[in-house]
Amino acid sequence: MTIGHQCLRFTASMAVAGLVAVLSTGCSSVESPSGRQAVPIIFDTDIGTDVDDAGALAILHIMADRGEARILATMSANQNRWCAPAIDVINTYYGRPDTPIGSSKTGPSPEEWYHDSVPDYPHDLVSGHDAPDAVALYRKILAAQPDRSVTIVVVGWLTNMAGLLKSGPDSSSPLSGSELVEAKVKELVSMGGRWPNSAKNEGEYNFRMDGAAAHKVISDWPGKIVFTGLGRDVMTGGRLVAEAPKDNPVPAFYRNFFKGHKVSERSSWDLIAVLYAVRGLSDYFTAVSEGKCVGREDGGNEWIPGAASNHSYLVYRMPQAELAAVIEDLLLTPPLR
Numbered sequence: 001m002t003i004g005h006q007c008l009r010f011t012a013s014m015a016v017a018g019l020v021a022v023l024s025t026g027c028s029s030v031e032s033p034s035g036r037q038a039v040p041i042i043f044d045t046d047i048g049t050d051v052d053d054a055g056a057l058a059i060l061h062i063m064a065d066r067g068e069a070r071i072l073a074t075m076s077a078n079q080n081r082w083c084a085p086a087i088d089v090i091n092t093y094y095g096r097p098d099t100p101i102g103s104s105k106t107g108p109s110p111e112e113w114y115h116d117s118v119p120d121y122p123h124d125l126v127s128g129h130d131a132p133d134a135v136a137l138y139r140k141i142l143a144a145q146p147d148r149s150v151t152i153v154v155v156g157w158l159t160n161m162a163g164l165l166k167s168g169p170d171s172s173s174p175l176s177g178s179e180l181v182e183a184k185v186k187e188l189v190s191m192g193g194r195w196p197n198s199a200k201n202e203g204e205y206n207f208r209m210d211g212a213a214a215h216k217v218i219s220d221w222p223g224k225i226v227f228t229g230l231g232r233d234v235m236t237g238g239r240l241v242a243e244a245p246k247d248n249p250v251p252a253f254y255r256n257f258f259k260g261h262k263v264s265e266r267s268s269w270d271l272i273a274v275l276y277a278v279r280g281l282s283d284y285f286t287a288v289s290e291g292k293c294v295g296r297e298d299g300g301n302e303w304i305p306g307a308a309s310n311h312s313y314l315v316y317r318m319p320q321a322e323l324a325a326v327i328e329d330l331l332l333t334p335p336l337r
């Protein structure tokens with residue numbers, strides 16, 4: 001499907017639903033019902049290692065349907081061949097089958113459970129090995145965006161962000177990776193770290209999986225980073241599995257995870273990162289900005305109190321049970337397509 005076709009379909013949907021939304025990379029920016037501009041977002045995931053990545057991408061699509069976000073691209077930091085197809089399955093279900101998908105060619109590649117369900121749902125990207133290199137795709141997409149406009153939300157390890165920072169001029173842009181980030185990125189949202197400090201030798205998973213990348217990004221990112229790190233006790237997915245229609249692939253992914261781990265709900269780390277990336281602090285969170293994060297190469301992190309810096313981290317404002325209800329309601333919202 002072409003971008004133009006998607007825009008036409010969107011216009012028809014707007015007339016029916018009375019909602020303002022943008023369904024593809026090529027549509028111009030519009031305002032959501034709240035009056036805020038749609039946030040242009042690149043979603044970067046380690047999908048395949050936990051199920052909250054699938055839920056996070058689902059609610060990003062729902063918020064795009066509502067005109068709150070505009071999805072520029074979806075990236076896998078996980079090299080496993082099933083990860084990019086799993087992303088494609090979700091993009092396709094939510095009516096954006098042509099959303100660009102990039103995949104790391106250098107990062108870790110653990111495999112767990114997504115392959116159990118990927119073949120059961122429509123998609124056309126057969127293997128992550130066929131997806132373009134994520135860093136090259138980041139450069140191409142960022143170069144084409146207005147200055148200081150893009151939000152990148154990373155809900156996995158920071159491999160692609162470190163690769164982007166280290167990248168050099170190419171056919172997409174004469175800028176170095178660091179210069180390109182400084183020019184085009186408004187905010188990096190990282191689901192990583194334990195706040196304010198990780199215990200010794202107990203760095204948070206996303207930082208620890210590629211500790212060198214986390215250290216590089218925390219030390220050298222030339223712009224604002226908001227670390228989320230929240231979600232352990234915000235349990236979701238139970239209602240999704242019970243109530244969502246059978247053609248929705250996301251509850252199938254949750255079901256596989258629940259079966260494998262003998263649980264009936266899952267923490268919402270990645271969904272919270274996406275919620276913040278799109279809606280900002282809202283009534284949900286407050287930010288701690290007085291200080292700076294230091295990241296170790298073993299994946300540990302330490303918050304050094306002091307003057308405000310380019311770093312901040314989130315704390316809860318809304319009770320966690322209410323936040324879970326907000327997220328689960330989004331998960332159960334049918335696609336606009």
Ligand SMILES: [Ca+2]
Pocket residue numbers: 045046047050052053155156270
């Ligand atoms: Ca994740």
